[in-house]
Amino acid sequence: MESVKEKDAYLSDFFDFEKAQVNAEPAWLRDLRRDAMTQFSTLGFPTIKDEAWRFTNVAPIARTQFRPGPGPEQVVNRDDLDALWCGNLGVPRVVFVDGVFRSDLSDGCDQAGLVVGSLRDAWREREATRAYYARQAGYFDHAFVALNTAFAADGAYIEVASGTVLEQPVHVLFVATRQEQPQRIHPRALVVVGRSSQVTIVESFSSLTDGVYFCNPITEVIVGDNSTIDHYRLQHESGEAYHVGMNQVVQGRDTNYRTTALDLGSALTRNDLACVLNGEGGHAELNGLYLLDGKQHVDNFTTLEHAKPHCDSRELFKGILDGEAKGIFRGRIIVRKGAQKTDSKQTNQNLLLSDDALVNTKPQLEIYADDVKCTHGATIGQLDSTALFYLRSRGISKAAARSLLVYAFASELIDSIKVPVLRDQMIEYLTDWLPKGSLVKEVFEG
């Protein structure tokens, strides 16, 4: 009966939370929250008996008594943020501390064609929120989406007007603070891009603590016809943190959506990435790199839905696992009836650096159209011993040769990062992570 008690705690938290929101929120949102909470109560936390959660046991999250965030406000200044990995990308930065917008720490909110700021304000002021908010990320069958929808008190709202091309990326930084008691935070982001626009968004999840907390972020992205979005998601949570979230994307006609998820931190991570190609001529590129050691666990569950004809999708997820780390990859591709001329390619490659690291990978194709091209491939391997010998026979030490090959494995994804500062920071991160990383840098930078 553990699970009932757990749910009761969340329910009682919800009533307190709802009371505090009275009069501050529109009625439609209140109804939505209630609905989501009811749904969470019905669903409860998933267990490993649920097919979609077979390899990721969230019992430690269910068992822990998290205090609903944000907790007592901690002093956070710009220097603290600049010191974070990818805390300062040299572009306008919009900051959320424990899920709550901080205008005093944010800049770049006033740009032509761009609305960026607090979702809490947008709920009241922007019509688009009512039309789009929580319409994409379904909470009926996903307990963690329901949980976020019930509790998200604030978040990021990004609206790009039609015909807007933004030269500089928008950086949305979610940061967790140090708290006495483990807290749970439910960051939310809604991105609505109009027609024929172009924008790069960097979402990052970082922390000012190395302690335990539970981050449960949901991002919804609506890509208007003929628009292009580059979307980076950096997960660099505390090593003790839990990170269970979703990125839900809906693409219109003739759109380009490219995303790269970098999973570096957190003890247990589950990312649901769902992308619907909902207009003809859409192109989706879903990339991911996970770099794990110790007992880290990362589960990437991707769903790519080809709903309309003449769309193509490319999916490349790469994992580097050391220690006793675990990596899970599920790649669902659904081709709806009538989605002819679909061209889809999915690849998951994993490199095991230790005997105790573990990977489970599985493609899942559901094809209801008959004129489609869908390929998938998965590999799990160790460093090539012949290649290692080759490098060593030229005078390069064993540790450096190993690092060189690991770096080479990751380089395809790193090179695909189009924001130079971000790419440099990722190279920095990886070369720090690898033994003899300075030599690797020498080799790759001349």
Place this chain on the structure above:
Amino acid sequence: MLKIKNLHVKADDKEILRGIDLTVEPGEVHSIMGPNGSGKSTLAQVLAGRDIYEVTEGQILFDGKDVLELEPEERACEGIFMAFQYPVEIPGVSNTYFLKAAINAIRRHRGEQEMDAMEFLELVREKIELLHIDEELLKRPVNEGFSGGEKKRNEIFQMAMLEPRLAILDETDSGLDIDALKTVAEGVNALRSPDRAIIVVTHYQRLLNYIVPDFVHVLYQGKIVKSGDKQLALELEEKGYSWLEGESETAQPVG
């Protein structure tokens, strides 16, 4: 310079080398010939330090140092170089940068100053001319998408860059057309010097028309069954390797 004494080597519990004795002095070029499966490549790889082979008996000394105690990279730093029979493709690692890292690793080991970008580039220019290598090739990942001939030339280019004291060419000539073969031979000959030794492992005598050896050794069933000068290579070319079978029955009984 190099002394191999009674070397016995096993792989997968099968004895491949069964007592090799070989002495190589500075300035000499030795050729090791023999039929497929005689153990030529094994000998080359054991010298370079491949760990899939197990040395069960014997000794390899390089300038008096016990080579078997050294890691492959330490051997490289001491000046041993092997040109691979099958050069390895390493996607994602550029040829040039890899070589610069290798040169500087060796220099650091020797307590020498690292080469800067300018010096390195000058050296590259000098050596690619020698080996007729397209500069574009060097910007590409190591051996990736190279033709067979390009891979072999790249091995010799690496050798020219690293300037080893003992170079072992493991069937560098196999599969090359005559132009590529001449280029490779030119590259090797350019490196001949009184303080450098070269071991040419080959299946075919043809290469030895261009790289003229001082000594020729015939390896058969894991042993050197005959040694001589370049005349021996010509003899082998004429007679093939089949005559060895009779030779070995008297000289080297199997078992």
